[in-house]
Amino acid sequence: MALKAVLFDMDGVIVDTEPLHRKAYFKTFNELEIIVSENLYTSFTGSSTKKVCETLINEFDLSHSHEDIAHIKRTYFKDFFYNDEEFDLIPGVKQLIEHYHENDMKLILASSATMTTINMVFEKFGLEKYFSGKISGADLKESKPHPEVFLLAAKMANEPVENCMVIEDSTNGILAAHRAQIFCSAYRSQHSKNQDYTLANIVVSDYAELELDKITKYF
Structure with a gap:
């Protein structure tokens, strides 16, 4: 051995991409005009993007599909990934x-x-x-x-x-x-x-x- x-x-x-995911999600929430509490956000830990998006649709009665929301979030994430100076x-x-x-x-x-x-x-x-x-x-x-x-x-x-x-x-x-x-x-x-x-x-x-x-x- x-x-x-x-x-x-x-x-x-x-x-550590967690801060980037967080920033991307909160930008997405702003765009969807919903207020997500810290408690609800914390409950997403470890869930797939699809699962998070489905939860948001149910919780806030959104008319978007989970693909739409995931796309918005991914776009913000990519932007932070390449441009956030703290990411290393x-x-x-x-x-x-x-x-x-x-x-x-x-x-x-x-x-x-x-x-x-x-x-x-x-x-x-x-x-x-x-x-x-x-x-x-x-x-x-x-x-x-x-x-x-x-x-x-x-x-x-x-x-x-x-x-x-x-x-x-x-x-x-x-x-x-x-x-x-x-x-x-x-x-x-x-x-x-x-x-x-x-x-x-x-x-x-x-x-x-x-x-x-x-x-x-x-x-």
Whole structure:
């Protein structure tokens, strides 16, 4: 047993798109002339755009289709994605990715985001050359906490699960890694709220703690 592959989640691990989604949604609410409370907005966490749009239609008796609303939201999101000056990689993650790459680790992205968003992030920040595979959970039948996405990622890396490590930041992602029986490093960022790290094998708040000389003792 030796570490050969690292399976990265994306949102909250490589980038934090949550503030962009928030800004895009609130612009959309303004355009639809509806007032969405913080409580209602918080209840959308982890839901697909389609589900959010359907909830808005029912809640506010809107005449728009969910496709119309999703289109408005996506347009705003794209604008913020390319033009918001605060949007950047999570501190230290690029160095960690380069470090693994230089040490011949196989890197696979296993994210719940759509492939469109994954490709936008990879293109904007020049990550393509480091990763040997990408999986979008949006294309799978089951989503996290189901282990499918990580089992597929291990298969894509062509490694048994005991030679893999997952980097996650959410309760559902950590549970998915645990169910897949893959060693899980949880990243606790200053944005992480109410996440449960109990099932993670280690918890870090600085990516330097995941450099190979610090973690090989676990493998």
